[in-house]
Amino acid sequence: xxxxxxxxxxxxxxxxxxxxxxxxxxxxxxxxxxxxxxxxxxxxxxxxxxxxxxxxxxxxxxxxxxxxxxxxxxxxxxxxxxxxxxxxxxxxxxxxxxxxxxxxxxxxxxxxxxxxxxxxxxxxxxxxxxxxxxxxxxxxxxxxxxxxxxxxxxxxxxxxxxxxxxxxxxxxxxxxxxxxxxxxxxxxxxxxxxxxxxxxxxxxxxxxxxxxxxxxxxxxxxxxxxx
Numbered sequence: 147x148x149x150x151x152x153x154x155x156x157x158x159x160x161x162x163x164x165x166x167x168x169x170x171x172x173x174x175x176x177x178x179x180x181x182x183x184x185x186x187x188x189x190x191x192x193x194x195x196x197x198x199x200x201x202x203x204x205x206x207x208x209x210x211x212x213x214x215x216x217x218x219x220x221x222x223x224x225x226x227x228x229x230x231x232x233x234x235x236x237x238x239x240x241x242x243x244x245x246x247x248x249x250x251x252x253x254x255x256x257x258x259x260x261x262x263x264x265x266x267x268x269x270x271x272x273x274x275x276x277x278x279x280x281x282x283x284x285x286x287x288x289x290x291x292x293x294x295x296x297x298x299x300x301x302x303x304x305x306x307x308x309x310x311x312x313x314x315x316x317x318x319x320x321x322x323x324x325x326x327x328x329x330x331x332x333x334x335x336x337x338x339x340x341x342x343x344x345x346x347x348x349x350x351x352x353x354x355x356x357x358x359x360x361x362x363x364x365x366x367x368x369x370x371x372x373x
Contacts, residue, residue, distance in 0.1 A: 151177035156209035171197040171365040184353035187362035235304025239316035250284040274302040294325035
């Protein structure tokens, strides 16, 4: 069985004036289904670039990347958009919720993009909100929710398409310690239910909640350890 994420000799290079800047340099990476991985590194280490490549938001300059057995470089724009919408769930530090839409409407968005019928959408949305304990907040707008509740809405939105992979970028960065711990408990429960989670964080205590910690430095994998 192929790994969910399979990268070989992946580099991401930017041209800055006459200079070539390596954001990632010859990275080899495999992530299996149902792994819980934290990616760490100082500013400029390449962790955000790696996250964007894993999430098919960007493509490598060199090297190869297969996601769920499909070569990302061979996918056209429509296929990439489908993968991002249906196969990958994104969770951001700033929640990225539509302020004038209810929690249920925010969670429903990926299903609308995928063309799912309204009746099935309602069932999926209800199930996703139930999983994160927000059934009673379905008709509240983001400004009527706490920071932790908003992040739970974002988690429900990431779960609603039943994706192969959930990517979380500094998911506790805008939360107080207690609320952040509650969100990490939520991640642990989702992982135990079978989800594959990859989380970028600069906080050591957050990373230690994962089963595997990958540390980047200067665009290269410095260490890769499982607990």
